[in-house]
Amino acid sequence: MTNLHIRWGGVCIVAIVLIVLTYDHYRDNLASLAPQQVRQEAPKGDIRVLGMVQGGTLETRGAGEATFALLGEHASLPVHYEGPPPDNLRELKILVLIGTWNVGAQVFEARDIGIVPNYGFIAGAYLLGLLPLALLLFAMTRRVHFLYDEIKASKLYEEE
Amino acid sequence: MTSFSVIRWIVWKDFVTELRSRETISSMVFFALIVILIFSFSFSMDQQAAREVIAGIMWVAFAFTGIIGLGKSFSTELQNDCLEALQMVPEAKGAIYLGKVAANFAFMFVVEILLFPMFVILFNLEVVEEISLLLLVFFLATVGLSAIGTLFSALTVQIRAREVMLPILLLPLVVPVMIAAVEATKGALNGDPPAMYEQWLELLAIYDVVFTVVSFWMFEFVMDS
Amino acid sequence: MTIHRVIRKVQRFEGWFGGSAVLCLIAGLYLGLIGSPPDYYQGEVVRIMYIHVPLAHTALLAYIVLTIGSLWYLWKRDPIVDNMCQAVAGLSAVFTALALGTGMIWGKPTWDTWWTWDARLTSFTVLLLILIGYLMLRTFVDDPEKEARYGAILAIVGFVDLPIIHFSVEWWRTLHQPQSISMRGVSISSGLLVPLLFMSVGMSLLFSYMLMVRTQLLYLDRLLHAKKGRLLSQFHLSKSDS
Numbered sequence: 001m002t003n004l005h006i007r008w009g010g011v012c013i014v015a016i017v018l019i020v021l022t023y024d025h026y027r028d029n030l031a032s033l034a035p036q037q038v039r040q041e042a043p044k045g046d047i048r049v050l051g052m053v054q055g056g057t058l059e060t061r062g063a064g065e066a067t068f069a070l071l072g073e074h075a076s077l078p079v080h081y082e083g084p085p086p087d088n089l090r091e092l093k094i095l096v097l098i099g100t101w102n103v104g105a106q107v108f109e110a111r112d113i114g115i116v117p118n119y120g121f122i123a124g125a126y127l128l129g130l131l132p133l134a135l136l137l138f139a140m141t142r143r144v145h146f147l148y149d150e151i152k153a154s155k156l157y158e159e160e
Numbered sequence: 161m162t163s164f165s166v167i168r169w170i171v172w173k174d175f176v177t178e179l180r181s182r183e184t185i186s187s188m189v190f191f192a193l194i195v196i197l198i199f200s201f202s203f204s205m206d207q208q209a210a211r212e213v214i215a216g217i218m219w220v221a222f223a224f225t226g227i228i229g230l231g232k233s234f235s236t237e238l239q240n241d242c243l244e245a246l247q248m249v250p251e252a253k254g255a256i257y258l259g260k261v262a263a264n265f266a267f268m269f270v271v272e273i274l275l276f277p278m279f280v281i282l283f284n285l286e287v288v289e290e291i292s293l294l295l296l297v298f299f300l301a302t303v304g305l306s307a308i309g310t311l312f313s314a315l316t317v318q319i320r321a322r323e324v325m326l327p328i329l330l331l332p333l334v335v336p337v338m339i340a341a342v343e344a345t346k347g348a349l350n351g352d353p354p355a356m357y358e359q360w361l362e363l364l365a366i367y368d369v370v371f372t373v374v375s376f377w378m379f380e381f382v383m384d385s
Numbered sequence: 386m387t388i389h390r391v392i393r394k395v396q397r398f399e400g401w402f403g404g405s406a407v408l409c410l411i412a413g414l415y416l417g418l419i420g421s422p423p424d425y426y427q428g429e430v431v432r433i434m435y436i437h438v439p440l441a442h443t444a445l446l447a448y449i450v451l452t453i454g455s456l457w458y459l460w461k462r463d464p465i466v467d468n469m470c471q472a473v474a475g476l477s478a479v480f481t482a483l484a485l486g487t488g489m490i491w492g493k494p495t496w497d498t499w500w501t502w503d504a505r506l507t508s509f510t511v512l513l514l515i516l517i518g519y520l521m522l523r524t525f526v527d528d529p530e531k532e533a534r535y536g537a538i539l540a541i542v543g544f545v546d547l548p549i550i551h552f553s554v555e556w557w558r559t560l561h562q563p564q565s566i567s568m569r570g571v572s573i574s575s576g577l578l579v580p581l582l583f584m585s586v587g588m589s590l591l592f593s594y595m596l597m598v599r600t601q602l603l604y605l606d607r608l609l610h611a612k613k614g615r616l617l618s619q620f621h622l623s624k625s626d627s
Contacts, residue, residue: 014411022418117429118494125490129436129483133591136479140598147605151612311542315535320525329522329539332514333546336553343557363553374545378538381459
């Protein structure tokens with residue numbers, strides 16, 4: 001174990017810790033249900049549903065209420081949202097809704113409306129940004145060590 | 161010899177060589193004709209479509225022919241060690257640069273003037289009123305191309321793969337000239353009021369001044385031996 | 386020579402640069418990925434900014450360093466400065482390419498296209514082409530002194546050209562494309578600024594550290610080469626004498 005390996009081992013451990021922390025932070029946001037799953041399984045509690053606002057169904061009543069249908073691949077859900085409608089709430093827009101499924105009334109009570117998170121793009125950008133730099137730096141430091149050893153071994157080095 | 165007479169002698173020398181060999185201008189003109197031919201095959205155009213793309217085709221042809229001329233400008237000096245002789249000129253090296261710029265500018269401008277009627281005939285353009293403005297655009301853009309091109313011609317002449325390296329180094333640096341020349345030429349050909357493309361002429365003028373000064377200064381270091 | 390002494394002094398603190406770069410980047414990554422709220426318009430995608438913008442800043446910083454080094458070389462003709470220039474050009478090309486790549490990844494979810502002839506993207510592409518031309522030029526010259534001189538000239542001319550390229554592309558773009566694709570919504574609020582600052586500082590420190598390592602690498606490479614050559618010629622000389 002040289003100094004070099006210890007240092008880079010530390011960097012790797014820190015990187016793994018960061019990745020685990022980030023994954024943990026976003027794990028709840030990664031999974032979302034499709035409308036047909038909600039209809040079939042009728043899950044209880046807070047759920048996330050992903051779908052598109054069906055064209056021609058969006059109705060806003062005043063500033064604090066909106067109803068629309070959320071369209072999935074095979075089914076759609078009637079949605080009732082209370083609160084000021086966000087800018088992202090437009091027809092034909094793909095959204096993620098957070099709220100509860102009211103089995104009795106067959107209505108999804110949305111509490112929060114967000115746009116689809118693109119974690120793939122974020123992870124791709126960070127990997128593309130940092131991984132080549134780390135690999136390049138590792139290759140360069142290793143080469144410097146190798147050159148030092150080479151100069152020492154071939155007895156080429158002399159004080160000038 | 162004063163610096164001015166160095167400039168004069170270099171221009172005179174290049175002109176005489178060109179008159180005797182007729183190498184540079186003839187190869188530039190024929191290359192440009194082939195480029196025009198290829199372009200007219202690749203885009204089938206009516207007169208309306210021609211007006212949209214002709215400025216771009218024109219400047220692509222001019223830039224490539226210009227690079228041929230610029231490449232020859234210093235590579236001919238390699239014969240009989242003329243380059244070393246030039247390096248030994250006691251006057252400021254900038255005088256050699258200005259002489260070469262003047263000669264390169266003259267060759268490129270002559271080729272452009274010869275080719276322009278070809279474009280007019282082959283692509284059915286109508287140019288009567290805008291001819292003086294077009295000449296101004298040609299003049300400014302050619303000064304810019306030859307100012308920076310002469311520097312890189314001198315820089316690439318003594319390296320390996322110089323025919324490849326000249327366009328690779330030169331073309332990214334002349335992006336502003338190409339954009340401005342194409343836009344201004346398009347404006348003039350469409351008969352737009354000059355106020356609409358004035359800014360491109362100003363950009364060309366600024367580029368010319370900046371790069372004549374910078375290249376003049378850098379040429380000292382190229383010829384340094 | 387004074388520059389040697391300065392470089393040697395700075396090299397002694399090499400480890401500090403590397404260490405503080407890692408600390409800054411860890412803090413920046415933590416704040417950017419976990420600690421900061423998502424943007425109102427862009428949502429979570431705004432987090433790409435924390436990696437893209439520092440990379441782009443550092444690429445420009447690297448080009449400025451390259452220009453200063455090139456001017457210094459033409460003035461003093463110091464080979465170690467030329468080693469630095471060669472190292473910084475390679476790194477600058479890497480940072481520019483990565484900035485372009487992350488920019489493209491950012492463009493896909495926000496503008497729904499991988500590539501647009503945006504003024505900044507286009508001028509960064511031209512910058513990348515100039516840097517690749519610089520690196521190619523250096524491999525095609527045999528004499529090391531000439532190689533350094535020609536490289537320095539190209540770097541300086543390119544530096545003067547960059548603002549002109551940027552303005553011409555910007556004017557050209559406003560003529561040909563509607564302004565609908567824009568950086569709307571990325572007004573830098575203080576919540577976004579703190580992680581961005583950490584990442585920018587960390588990236589600059591990382592760049593300085595990489596620059597030191599690479600300069601050292603090129604220097605050692607040349608040293609080994611020269612010494613091997615000298616030994617070889619001594620060997621041949623002694624043979625021809627006997």
